[in-house]
Structure formats: structure tokens, C-alpha cells
Amino acid sequence: MRTDRIFGLAVVLGALAYIASAFQLQTSFLSDPVGSRTFPIIVGSVAAVCGLVMVVSPDPEPDWPHGRTWARLGIAVLVLVGYAYALRPWGFVLPTALAAGIISYQINPRPMAAALTGIGLSVGLYLLFKYALGLGLMALPRDFPG
């Protein structure tokens, strides 16, 4: 109940913002009868109506996870974001081993298994991508010592 109401409200506000920014769109001299604003405004209006419906008649509350699980999910998101930033400067092998290991640990908290998964996946996938598929991946940072 509450989730749908809050989310519906957020959708309405987001849709209004979307419509407002559609009105600000620059039009060029090469315009057609519809123009570049109409379609986004229609789409935004549909979304706003749907948001209102969710506020008025919400579904039963979804089955949300509890405290510890939220923490594990949060860690996973942070790891993935970090991985996205690390992939280019640090090469493939080290960030992958770390990220895969941590995610594996979040699914099944056994340190040994997670560490082996991380190392195995990073080396195995590197070999697969580099030699079987021929992707131009960098294994290690360019200025890696040694």
C-alpha cells in the first residue's frame, strides 16, 4: 500500500518535471506540425495519470527485504559502481576478482568459496574474452610494476 502510494507520488512529480522540461525544449526553424514537444508531453501525461492511479488504488505492499539484506544489496550496488569506474584504469583482472568475489560473498557468505570464485572467474573470463573471443581487454594497469 504505502510503497505504491509513495512511488505513485514520485511518478507524478517526475512526470510533471518531464512535461515542464518538454515545454522548455528548443524548437528549430525546420519544424513539423507536431514538433519536438508534443510526444514527450503526451508520454509525460500518461505517466502522470498512471502515477495518480497508483496513489488512489495501490496494490498490496510488496515483500521487502529486512535490514541486513538491505545492507548486502547496498554493498553490491556500491561494488558494481566501483567496478564500473575501475575497469578502465585498473585493467580487467584485479577489479574483476575483487568485484566477483564480493558479490559471490553477498549471495553465499563463505569467504573461501567467494575468494576462489572471484579469482577463478577473473582469470577464466579474461582468458575466454582475450583468446576465444578476441576482445581487446587489458589484463593489468598499463604502469603496473613488474
Add this chain to the structure above:
Amino acid sequence: MEIFANLALGFSVALTPFTLFLAVVGCFLGTIIGAMPGLGPSNGVAILIPLAFTLGLDATAALVLMTSVYYGAMYGGRISSILLNIPGDEPALMTTLDGYPMARQGRAGDALVISGVASFFGAFMATIGLMLLAPMLARVAYLFGPAEYFALYLLAFCTLGGIASNNQAKAALAAAIGLGISMIGLDNTTGMPRFTGGNLHLMDGVDFLVAIVGLFAVSEVFFFIESHGRGSAIGVKLARITIPVKDIVNSGWTMVRATLIGFFAGVLPGAGASLGSFLAYTGEKAVAKDRDSFGKGNPRGVAAPEAGNNAAAGGALVPMLTLGVPGSGTTAVLLALLMTLNITPGPTLFADRPEVVWGLIASLLIANIVLLVMNVPLVKLFVRILTVPGWVLLPMVTMISFVGIYSLSGSYFDLLLMVAFGVMGYFFRKMDIPTVPIILGILLGNNMEDSLRRAMVISGGDWTFLFSSGIAIGLWVAAIAGFVAPMFLRGLLRKPQAITD
């Protein structure tokens, strides 16, 4: 006969050793992907698209590889349904109803063989149906102008939202979100940026592959973290596999009926394989004399949904190839593949690139035979794959997703966007907001807007032009009916929930 000439052309493409090799690899990978709990046709195909793209395959080869994966995943989905009572993908849900009880009675091998044969029958017949129906529909599609296309896109969103979801408002919202995202980037007509917030990375728009991989594959990781990877079972036992000839013969008519139902469910834009298997199962149960034994391990209860969902998988290719409108989540992913390969689906595809269309059809026929061989005698091999635990599988899927998306653009921004879509997918699936309309919106948004604008250019701004032809009116009526009718039929067409122990 024109069709035989076309088929000959198709087989001349498909029977080259390299294409054949790709079909076999695709079938093998697909069956593995389908069998793994948590990976199905849509996310399996999605994570492989960027890789297929970077391999530098030509259009036909890439298409053959990915559709083999698609068909393979449809076959493979039944394995975990039967053995673990966990559908490998959504369409395989109905197979759990009788497949798992059969496995508990010690007839897992029989259930796997029957469902394998049923899958083959459904998929093979549907491919033949595709062969007959698609060129006809392609001819009709020449009559489609911008007004008709606009109505057709609307129909796809309406039926997808109406039939495949539990809440109309949420389905429509998902479509609107997808369409809204597709507006980001340069306006096709005027060349001015829209909704980029001044961010250069967004100038090109949001790549649909980023959204697909995020929503379908990365979000799965979060679900596994939440459930601690339960569902990846270890130690599945399977006795010697024999062929239950009697059961297969007994369910012959079942397969025929289920294939017909499934194929037509697949052809409807937006309906897709889940609906096909659902209708096939309920239809079969309704006509059966031994209705009570359904749900308790009736072999026909295994044959019907499998024939139905594989027939629907073939049927879903008809609107995708001829009109460019996908009939299901997975065909939406295949449409993304076509667009990545710079192939525009539609009637002109049949005239301009016959080698692509007929090569694809011929390789589907070959893929089906390969799949039958793989899935009946070799099924034990795939059963072993089920024992790969979630804490290895999901990190692997994530890393492949990252490398795939990274290899497309080499930009960390797309990776961040993918993670954001993953988080969004997790919350939306929790809240029962369907994610397929989002993908469809991102894929079709620009085409939909373009056809609206083109229609208005033709008519000089007269909005009644949208309803000016019989085809357009028919599509509008179907769209409204497809969206509204399920609200009243919901009590009747309740989706069955998986049985629990």
C-alpha cells in the same frame, strides 16, 4: 513454388559449415542458459548480444547464432522446471505444474523426454508457420503508412500491458517510462538535443542494450542476494533415460492443439510465449477427460505447455520480422539485436535481404533438429549444469554483462547507467511493475514518434488522419480492447502460481 526457391536460398546460407557451427554452438549455449535458474531467453540473449557484436560476425551469422540461443533457451527452460520446480524462465512456469510431480514420482526422465519432443514439435511446426505466414503478412505490411504504424505500436504496448501484467496502470507507466527514456538524445527531425541535461554522454540517447542488460541481467543479481541463492539445487538425481513411446503417442493430439494455440498467441503483438503456454495448458485441461490428473503428473500436462511455449516463440518472430513489432520480451531483445546489426525489420526486409530472412528460417529448422538431439539423448549433460551454484553463476553473469557493455562503447558512463537500470529492475519487479514495456518503449519510442510526426506532416496537422484507414481503425479498436478487456477477464484468466511442496 516461390517458397521452395526461398527455402533453397535459405539452406544455401544455413548449410555452410560456419553457419551450421554457429547454430550448434547457439543451441548448446541456449539450452544451458535456459536450464539455469534465473537465466532465461531474454537475459541470456541480452548479455550475449554485445559479445556477438564485438565478434564481428556478419548480420546473418549473428542472427543465426542469437536465434539459436533463443530457441535453445526455450527448450532448456523446461529442465529446471521439471527437476527443481523452478521455472528457468517465465514461459516454463506452466511446465512445473505437471513436470515436477512427475519427477517426484520418479519419472523425471520421462518428463524430460516428453517435453523435449513436445518442444521440438511446437517449435518445428511454428517455424513452418512462420515460413508460410510471414511473407503473407509482409505483403499486408506494405499497406501500412505512418498512421497505421503508430496504431500498431500502440497496440503492442496495450496488449503487452493488458494481457501480460496484473495491473494496467503499472504496465502503462512502464511503457511511458520507456518511451520517455527513448526521447533522450537528439531529436530525429530537428536535430536538437532533448532531455540530456547538458550531459554529453546522453547526446546519443540511452542505448537499449544498456537498459536490457541492466533490467534483465543485473537485477537478477540483486534477487539472488536477497534469496541467498536458494533455488540453485545441488545433487539432482536422474535415472536412466528411456523413451516413453506410449506417452508420446498419447499426447500427439495434445501437441497439435497446443502448437496451434501457442503459435497464434505468439503472433499477437505483445502476448508472447507465457500466454501461449498458459493458454495451451488450460485449453488442454479443459478438453481432457481425465481433468483431475492434471497437476498431479499427467504427461499431457507436460507436453501441452512445452509445445505451446515453443510454438509461441516461433510465432512471435512473425510480427517481429514483418512489422518490426516484437511479440514478447525475448523478441524485443531480438529486435534490439537486429537494430544493433543495422537491419530494419519490416516488409522491405523480405524484399531487400531475402538471404537474411530465409537463412534465418532455414537455420531455425536446423536448430530444432540439433536441439532435439541435444535435449533427448544428451539431457543428462544439461542436468549436471543445474548444479552450478548461484554464487558462481551470478557473479559470472554480472562480469559478462559488464565486459559486454564496456566493449560496445568503452565508456564507464554506460556501465553506471546499466547498474542504475539493474537497481530500477529490482525495485520495479518487487513492485510488480513489468519491465518488458520499458524495453519496448526504449526500442520503439523514436519510431513511434517519427510515425506520428510523419502522419501529421502528410495530413498537414489534421489529427483525424490517425483514424483514416480501415487498418488503422481496426488496430486502434484492438489496442483499446487489448488494454481494457483483461481488467474484466482477470478473475477468469488468473495466472497460476507455482506449486510449493
